[in-house]
Amino acid sequence: MFKLAKSCVGMLLAASMTLPAVAAETKGETAAPVEAPKVYEVEKAGTFGGEKVKYKAIAGETHLKNDKGEATASIFSTTYLRTDLKSNAERPVFFIFNGGPGSASLWLHLGVYGPKRVVLPSDAEDDGAAPYRLEDNPLSILDMADMVFIDPVGTGYSRAIGKGDGKDFWGIENDAQSIAEFIRLWLVKHKRWNSPKYLSGESYGTTRAAALLHELQGGWSDIAINGVVFISSILDFQTARYQPGNDTPYISYLPTMAATAWYHGKVDKAGRTLEGFIDEVRAFTLGDYASALLQGNRLDESEFNAVAAKLAAYTGLSEQYVKNANLRVNNMRFMKELLRNEGKTVGRLDSRFVGEDYEGTGERFDNDPSGYGIDAAYTAGIYQYMQNDLGVDIERRYEVLSGKPGRHWAEPRKRGYSEGYPNVAPFVGTAMRENKDLRTMVANGYYDLATPFFASENTFNANGIDTSRVWFTYYEAGHMMYVHQPSIEQLVKDIRTFIRGE
Template identity: 50%
Template sequence: MRNWTLGLALGLAAACPAMAQDKADPPKSKADASDSPAPQVAVTRHSGTFGGVKMNYVATAGETYLKAEDGTPRASITSYSYVKEPRDPSRPVTFLFNGGPGSGSVWLHMGAFGPKRVAIPSDARDDGAPPYPLVDNPDSLLDVTDIVFIDPVGTGFSHALGKTDPKEFWGVTKDAQSVAEFIRIWLNQNGRWNSPKFLGGESYGTTRSAAVLNQLEGQYNDVALNGVILISTVLDFAAGADTPGNEMTFMLNLPSMAVTALFHGKTQFAGTPEQFAEEARRWASGPYITALLKGVSLPAEERAAVRRDLARFTGLSETYLEQADLRVEPGRFYKELLRDRGLTVGRLDSRYTGKDFDNAGETPDDDPSFYGIDGGYTAAINSYVRESLNFQTDRRYVTIGSVQPWDWRLGGGRDNDVYVNVAPYIGTALRKNSGLRIFVGQGWYDFATPFYAAEYSLSRTGFMKDRIQYHYYDAGHMMYVRDEDRAKLTRDIRGFIKSR
């Protein structure tokens, strides 16, 4: 799974009581008083123009405690909610988070959907050194939905409390249970049980979205959703695992290699990246996968034809492809594609290029599409939350942290435990909830969660394809770093929410 465990993940963070300023604090249990201080909640009021609509809103930055049955606080989840004033209980509310696992919601919060965003270069250049401009974000979705950004335990400022081991929250199912519990608490405290509800995440946040959907709708006490927003989707980890003998990963990565080669001028095609991607899909799922499945029995004539076409799609030489046995892992592709220029390409966004220590290695030293953005986002979230939202803490904001060991088991037997695929949760929810719809947003230049792999995972038996919509962007994993794609992404999601 190392290839897809994940580049970045992003999402909206659930907020603490948005009406906290109007209500007295609830009585503290003995456990509250002895083990933990009261949750910190900061409430501020603002105004802005989003989607062309001028409005007032309340921002609530604060902690929500998850408690044991005896009332003992087990974990603090920090969230950031933005609620339009005057309050409207029939207005949609959207819960968002990032991925990792181990990533805070800073990326979606400060890059795409929050009322403020950090302005970093839009053209795949490094973000450099501070100061980084913090600007109004007219692309925020606040004109059509209230928003709650959630930082799961171990990310952002969220953490286990007292003697609770944080590993109790670190796993596909355990993490989903805690986020679902937080959402139920937020709905209780804000009187929003009958509001239209949307859930969304980026990268591993899409994995989390499927698992949380299962926790919310797979119980007798359902929290039904109107829509799930998947940005840079990864659901079926086995299909993309770089494991010897797994030929699917080469088929699913090939279209991403093709559009990347086209972007950097290493192959020629008269049409658009979208048209080249479609040609690459057809070839990858036909002649290419057929040849790979023949293994050492592949006839020499067929091998030569496949090698020739593979060179055209990838921009790599036939000599290199023969040495790689027609199977190029992404890490090798990042290094080899622009080796003649002394450059590597990015994993999260292959439009980015970087310089390694030398040009002789097999794989890149680092990912230029991550170190090209990380400084700006880290500075922005710490500055904005502490100064504009008035949330004061001595804790370090964890943008990307270690939440290991992560429990990948889904339960239900050995097969489910080794074949990590949460896509069936979405298929089940679609069959049981006729009002549920799925939004899938993918960047052409994303190798962390390739677009063809997302399409594959949601096209298996048991899915209602008429309620799944796909949207594509001319950037990578975090397509919103490109100004044009941020505007398109928010227009697309705004339409998705309004068409419920």
């Protein structure tokens, strides 16, 4: 039976669920009453990693408070604790979150780690309409580690409350501080201070993970982290911001463009393997291509033409198109151009996906086919799972991927000029120097045109990071490589290997 855990004594009377949350006290008004946190617990069992496991699932809210003890935010999380062991005091705990920065944790929850998984067509087909497949996930690591899925403020069911305002939490530093405080409160509640601790983030969640290393390990109240699983990482935003004068993204994205052209049959595969082809493109990118971009107008015509010919051969684009772009094709234009003559466009999150736009002469696709190709299934999946499996009866909207936090994020991302490029990668280097046991795994999809694998390689091979403690893994899928069955199987195998320290 589902049970709603008793609320803490002394909490204010609950406000109506139909009223919007008042984020902060305004002049002449008082803040709305704060509801007591809702928590739902259920006992479950399943088979994970070939082992039968009994566990407790706890879905609910944790209140963050200011220095005056006033509630400022309600963080919704889902915790899985194995219950059939004599002691779990030294059992690993994974703290898991997604990106956005306005994304809830449902993707990694129902895609990789959780006891249930949304199963999609493995060959990059659109998810269509319900019913979708929400099935037991035997690949879950629950046999090896306890897990906590965290939704930051403005995502999932999490929100600012009482004296808080959403903008108080929307920025790299403020976001990391709030999640670090949540982790501290979780460790206090569950008495797990001496358990090995891991972080796992995807996309902007990897930015959060690096910032969290700084918040958790950066002072005397040190919460040391054993390992971080970075999935589809972006730590240095200079690698992904196409702005005048910044040639870094063209270097970052070229190997992924080449992999995409390979997948869609636009390059010569004779005598090559995908890995060998990508190695060839890496060498060209770091050599002749980077040199050409750096030379700018100093590049003579013959060198320009030679580089353009290579670019065309690797990307499947015409030489004239590459020349017209001055050797600089951004990822959005590439997605539209590669299959333009076939009336198709390729995906950004996963370039295996193919879509059709309203018309074929545009510069960008109408929408990302690898986004609308999976979102309905995950949205239906998280609601069904929360309500039917965990007994969560919260009626307010579950924010799957909200643009609101991003629009109000402290670090602006404006087009056309630079406001500075956030780079949290040095935090990883510092954390490694100050924690000899910290290891990282960096999981990459070859067909990820959002956070390309070469950008991750370049970032982790700089910024003071000890690459002897970095393990790069690769999968023949995209940003969410776990929607591809062979990739999810290999990804989880790699994560298990990482946990074991092998």
